[in-house]
Amino acid sequence: MSREDAFAFDEVEAVDVEELSAYLVNPRLQERLKHWCAELDAGRVVA
Numbered sequence: 001m002s003r004e005d006a007f008a009f010d011e012v013e014a015v016d017v018e019e020l021s022a023y024l025v026n027p028r029l030q031e032r033l034k035h036w037c038a039e040l041d042a043g044r045v046v047a
Contacts (some may be wrong), residue, residue, distance in 0.1 A: 012040075013036065016030060
């Protein structure tokens with residue numbers, strides 16, 4: 001496996017935030033992050 005393969009990722013969902021108010025964007029993204037971490041049995045990436 002190359003170094004690039006170790007950091008490859010696929011888009012699992014595109015969240016349309018155009019229809020959301022600025023107030024609702026972050027909660028929606030957090031909810032989808034929680035969903036996909038659970039679905040993929042994945043930990044969060046912390047920078």
